[in-house]
Amino acid sequence: MTEPARLRDTVTARALSERLDMAAVLGRGGPMYAGLARDLQRLVEDGAVAADARMPSERVLARVLGVSRVTVASAYRSLREQGVLTSVHGAGTFVVPRSDARPWGRLNAGEGPDVLEFVNAAPPPSAFLGAAYEAAARRLASTAAHSGYVPGGVEHLREAIARRYTMRGLPTTADQILVTAGATDAIHAVVEALVGPGNRVLVEHPTYPGALETMRAVGATCVPVPLDPGDPGAFVDTADRAARQHDPVLAYLMPDHANPSGSVLPTDTRRRLAATLHRHGVVTLVDEVAVDLDLDGAGALEPFGAPVPDRAVVTVGSLSKSVWGGLRLGWVRADAAHLARIATGYSHRQLSVSLIDQYAALELLADYEDVVAHRCAQLRAGRDALTAALARSVPSWRFRSPAGGLSVWCTLPSGQRSTDLVDRARERGLALAPGTRFGTGYAFDDCQRIPFTRTPEEIEDAVAVLAELMGGASAGPRERVPSRAVPDAVV
Known part of the structure; x- marks a missing residue:
């Protein structure tokens, strides 16, 4: 446990007591410490107690729960033996983050026709990709004197992206757009510019793994906010409470067809949520990678952040899902001040996005419907x-x-x-x-x-x-499986 204790969230004994099901702990039979250990593990697995959280001391938790200190000490010992908790001399007891060292951390099952x-x-x-690249190649052939470097993105492409935002109800100009090499690249650029070590970031829970990994890479702490697709309105109150308690600098959201839950925030919910986060001074990073994937024809909703000032929301998008993941073309939409910070940092590691990819994207946006x-x-x-x-x-x-x-x-x-x-x-x-x-x-x-x-x-x-x-009939041999390899990342 090398991270400084001061950067960790501390779970108070009172907060734990409000979430523990003591009636179940007392009514299960068997040793009380075992029941307490099971319920504490439940809170960790549900995300109610965050990874790396500092647990209350045995003495304080015992007093608040009205049990003996031996009971709490035994429960903690049981969880340490299971690898859920760890104790650091002089610092306290902490939740052990789940390791990605297992095979599913970076999946690599090799190649073969049976995957x-x-x-x-x-x-x-x-199906439109080939024609778009053919047109892009013709356009590229007419720019023989071009250096190939276009910091920020081709102007016509930025204009086309801005028009789509404006058509959806979020007035945007080309100078509010930064072209990136995909949505994940855009997320990384925003996080690098706006988040620092020790900062907290609200994330809907569950969420896109790549975003979690990006936050951790800059030393930030993710604060999970549970999102129930069946009751998205409750998310606003939970996010409000989390923002008050944790003082985050950023919130990462997918309000349209979220990955993995598929949830969509209704218009009134997204308006309340945008206003709530803005009131707390939290910049919202909105991931719109799946915004166009409306399968039931419900129609596009108002873009998240439309009613609040531009400085309150930074939006990222891409063509990876509507066109192809191999077309590494994404973008950031932000106000002038935020975009300047993001673009400056981005330019240090990316001089320009592929010109032929940008030209292909321009062709695709012309026939985007x-x-x-x-x-x-x-x-x-x-x-x-x-x-x-x-x-x-x-x-x-x-x-x-x-x-x-x-x-x-x-x-x-x-x-x-x-x-x-x-x-x-x-x-x-x-x-x-x-x-x-x-x-x-x-x-x-x-x-x-x-x-x-x-x-x-x-x-x-x-x-x-x-x-x-799951115990059903045998699936039998498969004659046809086109996949050849299991990628490392999860998208």
Whole structure:
């Protein structure tokens, strides 16, 4: 435990006592310390107690709970033996962060025709991609004298991106846009500029793993705010309380078709949330990578942050989901002051984004409504195939059919763990990302993300393996699996 204790959140005994189910602890039978240890572990796994949190002292927690100090000491000892807690002489007892050293930290199952790759929610190349690159190559041929470096991005492309924001109800000019090499690159640029070591960042929970990793890379602490897709309105009050308690400098949100839950914040909710975070002086980083993936035709909602000043919200987007992940083209939209900081830092590591990719993006944006319609038709077929197969083959799994996005977020039956399921699925040639990748600490080991970005036939194969692992009929041999490798990152 090398991180300075002063950078850690401390969980108070009073806060723990309000969340512990003492009636269950006392009523389970067996040693009281064992029941207390189980309930403390539940809070850690649910994310109610954050990774790296400092636990209250044995003496103080015992007094607040009205139990003996021996009971608390024994519960702490049990959790230390299980690797959930660790004690540092002179500093206290801390929650041990879940390590990514296990195989699912950086998945690498090798190559072979027997791998069903369902780790990443990444669609195949758009049918419009080839023509766009052909046109981009022709445009490139006419710029023989061009140096190839365009800091900030090609002006016509920035204008096209700005027009789309304006059409959606968020007036934007080209000088508010910075072109980046993808959305993750954009997130990294924003976080590097606005977040420093020891700062806290609010994140919806569950959330995109890449964002969590970016926050940790700059030394920030992620403060998880639970998001229930069935009750998104409650998120505002929880975020308000978290902002008061933790004094974050940034909040990272995916208000449209969130990864992995697929949740969408209604217009009134996003307005209240934007105003609440602005009131606390928190800049909101809005990830719109899936904003266009509206599968049920509900229509685009007002962009997050439209009613608040531009300085309150920084937005990132890309073409990775609507077009292809191999087209490394994203952007940042921000007010002039924030964009200047972000662009200055970005220029230190990226002189310019590929010119041919920018020209291709310009062609794609010219026909973007058709591009999106084609992609949504593909994803709608995949979603419908997946939800039907899950309901038929693993009826004990609970899930909501998302109105958009790229994946279904499932709750596993009681006693089942995603990390175990991932290990067993790998042996059957099915590669998955465990639920724990989408949260902090030990959260979401009872959840499983299943992307619907593959073909309906591949989806049926994957669910057949899951059904077998859950005790159903044997899936049998598979004759067709196009995936050749399991990528390292989870998108």
